[in-house]
Amino acid sequence: MGDSPYQQLGLKRVINASGKMTALGGSAQHFEVADALRDAAQHHVELRELRDIAGYRVAERAGAEAACITTGAAAGIAVGVAAMITGNDEQAVRKLPRVDGLADEIVLQSGHDVDFGALVTQMVGLGGGRPVVAGNTEGVTVDQLQEALSDRTAGLLFVQSHHTRQAAGVTLAEMIGLGRRCGIPVLVDAAAEENLSEYVAAGADLVTYSGGKAIGGPTVGFIVGSRALIEACELQNIGIARAMKVGKEQVMGLLAALDRYPGDSGWPDRLQALFNGLSGIPGISISVEDDLAGRNIRRVGLSMSSNESLEDLVRHLHGGDPAIYTRNHQLKDGLLLFDVREVAHQDIDVIISRVSDFVTLNV
Numbered sequence: 328m329g330d331s332p333y334q335q336l337g338l339k340r341v342i343n344a345s346g347k348m349t350a351l352g353g354s355a356q357h358f359e360v361a362d363a364l365r366d367a368a369q370h371h372v373e374l375r376e377l378r379d380i381a382g383y384r385v386a387e388r389a390g391a392e393a394a395c396i397t398t399g400a401a402a403g404i405a406v407g408v409a410a411m412i413t414g415n416d417e418q419a420v421r422k423l424p425r426v427d428g429l430a431d432e433i434v435l436q437s438g439h440d441v442d443f444g445a446l447v448t449q450m451v452g453l454g455g456g457r458p459v460v461a462g463n464t465e466g467v468t469v470d471q472l473q474e475a476l477s478d479r480t481a482g483l484l485f486v487q488s489h490h491t492r493q494a495a496g497v498t499l500a501e502m503i504g505l506g507r508r509c510g511i512p513v514l515v516d517a518a519a520e521e522n523l524s525e526y527v528a529a530g531a532d533l534v535t536y537s538g539g540k541a542i543g544g545p546t547v548g549f550i551v552g553s554r555a556l557i558e559a560c561e562l563q564n565i566g567i568a569r570a571m572k573v574g575k576e577q578v579m580g581l582l583a584a585l586d587r588y589p590g591d592s593g594w595p596d597r598l599q600a601l602f603n604g605l606s607g608i609p610g611i612s613i614s615v616e617d618d619l620a621g622r623n624i625r626r627v628g629l630s631m632s633s634n635e636s637l638e639d640l641v642r643h644l645h646g647g648d649p650a651i652y653t654r655n656h657q658l659k660d661g662l663l664l665f666d667v668r669e670v671a672h673q674d675i676d677v678i679i680s681r682v683s684d685f686v687t688l689n690v
């Protein structure tokens with residue numbers, strides 16, 4: 328295999344066994360998506376009309392009335408919040424993030440201010456919103472959420488993510504019920520979720536997704552929802568969304584990725600190959616683990632007699648060349664995870680031999 332352009336810059340080769348991590352460049356594109364990006368880059372197009380057609384196609388996929396393409400889900404939160412504040416008032420759109428007297432409060436529950444690399448509430452602020460966090464670390468009730476509403480409330484925000492602490496929280500159905508009763512729209516951050524229609528079908532007014540996570544597209548995203556609010560989202564392109572400009576390449580890459588989605592079922596084979604290879608190494612125990620958030624992902628688990636050796640193994644994999652990144656959320660429970668979705672087939676053997684080298688020397 329030839330060097331990647333990143334190696335030509337002198338950067339280390341990366342094998343990503345940690346999942347779809349922004350810090351490692353999100354998804355590696357399928358060649359059909361990469362081709363769509365390259366072809367798109369070589370021509371002009373009426374961007375306004377491209378956005379409309381792409382919006383139509385994405386909305387159809389999600390069973391929504393309309394859709395707006397964004398640079399990602401973080402931008403989707405900012406633009407969605409802006410739309411809930413300004414509606415179709417052009418003057419207000421041009422003034423954001425100053426709101427001059429408009430209702431600007433965005434109510435969310437404690438535990439939903441997720442840090443995905445930046446904070447959800449900061450994206451709310453970027454869109455002109457003032458976050459109002461209801462409840463505390465113990466939990467949140469529908470009554471507490473309702474008490475946080477006022478005539479300054481512009482919208483409700485629900486974060487659907489494995490990063491939230493939702494055990495004692497308000498469900499999305501409850502929040503949508505409250506929004507309906509009070510005439511307040513609900514925006515859902517579903518950045519990394521796989522199901523493109525579930526939250527719209529549940530009655531959410533706006534739902535934002537990342538194109539580079541579950542869908543496997545380039546660095547892009549979208550918002551799906553009601554026609555009136557999506558029009559207000561599009562209008563932000565003469566305001567704050569100009570600082571989050573989406574290129575024609577990203578739009579076409581997103582459509583190509585959606586055409587394939589959920590195409591790559593190749594990973595169960597790679598999971599099996601890694602499981603088999605690692606199982607042959609004495610001194611470690613290997614398992615297959617379900618996703619803790621209930622998504623349709625399985626991963627290879629590795630444990631050994633001491634947690635210190637497990638941390639040494641992480642450093643051995645990470646520090647070598649190529650650098651192998653693993654999923655380390657459950658290390659404290661004695662479990663190291665390998666997520667093979669972004670691992671090329673030929674790299675499975677590289678992982679096996681690097682683990683084997685470590686075990687020979689240390690266990």
Ligand SMILES: *Cc1c(COP(=O)(O)O)cnc(C)c1O
Pocket residue numbers: 349398399400401402441443486487488490516518519536537538539547548
């Ligand atoms: C990743 C993530 C985001 C940001 O998505 P981008 O597409 O990278 O902008 C927002 N919210 C949550 C919960 C995320 O996991």
